[in-house]
Amino acid sequence: MNAELNVESSRAEACGRTVPAGRPSAGGLLRLVVAFLCGTVLVTLTGCGGDVSRATVSLGESAIFSRADLQSAADAIMTRFEGFRGCTLVKLAYDEKASEEQGTPASPDPHGGEVAVFTSEFTVDWTGGDGSLAPNSTNSWTWEVRRPNAASPWTVANYGAA
Numbered sequence: 001m002n003a004e005l006n007v008e009s010s011r012a013e014a015c016g017r018t019v020p021a022g023r024p025s026a027g028g029l030l031r032l033v034v035a036f037l038c039g040t041v042l043v044t045l046t047g048c049g050g051d052v053s054r055a056t057v058s059l060g061e062s063a064i065f066s067r068a069d070l071q072s073a074a075d076a077i078m079t080r081f082e083g084f085r086g087c088t089l090v091k092l093a094y095d096e097k098a099s100e101e102q103g104t105p106a107s108p109d110p111h112g113g114e115v116a117v118f119t120s121e122f123t124v125d126w127t128g129g130d131g132s133l134a135p136n137s138t139n140s141w142t143w144e145v146r147r148p149n150a151a152s153p154w155t156v157a158n159y160g161a162a
Helices: 002-014 026-046 067-081 096-101
Strands: 056-058 087-094 114-124 137-147 155-161
Touching: 056 067, 067 087, 067 114, 067 137, 067 155
Parallel strands: 056 087
Antiparallel strands: 087 114, 114 137, 137 155
């Protein structure tokens, strides 16, 4: 950029004009604008994170957790999913029976606390997310959320292919 300023300064001096120090030339400014626009397009095309805006959330029925408990658990999962670049959450569901069939109790955790298991379906765009997922694919994953007691927030403890 200093070379550009020197060239612009030399041109200006030859024409009898002065260029304030530190001011970019018109060509430098154009390159800066083009770089900014390319960056904006790239971010728009690849996305900044996982999309949860159109997800269908099914909380089902539970003899253990209240509807508010399950919604809070689902919110914890969706917050974590927002970090899945290039992915769109399609479905998220809590099913007590399915949780028990997976061998993880949907009731008090043997380590103290509570556990709930959700299943999900999500799509991956052409980028393959962070590179660990197949591009243009649909995935079914299981999510395990835990909390030490009913007054504590849920945290995502585990997730992966179902």
